[in-house]
Amino acid sequence: MDVAFRDMTRPDVPRVAELEKICFRTPWTESALCDELRNRLARYQVAEQQGDIIAYAGMWVFLGEAHITNVAVAPEYRRQGVGRAIMLHMMRTALKNKANAMTLEVRETNIAAQTLYFSLGFEKAGARKGYYSDTGEAAWILWNTDIAATIDMQLSK
DSSP: OOOEEEEOOGGGHHHHHHHHHHHOSSOOOHHHHHHHHHOTTEEEEEEEETTEEEEEEEEEEETTEEEEEEEEEOGGGTTTTHHHHHHHHHHHHHHHTTOOEEEEEEETTOHHHHHHHHHTTOEEEEEETTOOTTTOOOEEEEEESOHHHHHHHHHTO
8 A cells, every 4th residue: 555654734633633533432632633733742643645644643752762642544544554554654753753662552452453563563561440531441551662673573574
């Protein structure tokens, strides 16, 4: 699949907010997304196909670590490698911003996302009970402590 990545900009916010509503039970608002664009620690990227935003991801980068805040892929583009591609792009972006490790939270019931993250070198490091207010379910805390090695491994496949 031919996907192009670029920095998210203010004109992208309505489409990204739409993806939030489609993909999540408790979506981020346009206002929250705009706030992230002003956050000096934040790095937000969109994935486009033929000029249409089909996915996006965000992270905060600080103290040599990257914390993934959001990953959303439009339903019609799932299971086609877009999630893997945007995560690898975020890892490369994190490395360029001097982060060597990456962390994220994932719903304990989101097996598809967990499978992707585990295949990208993430390991479970703990859980946050009741993290998701909409269902009360826990979030698994995942870490990849060597994102450069993950990128190298993916390139050798």
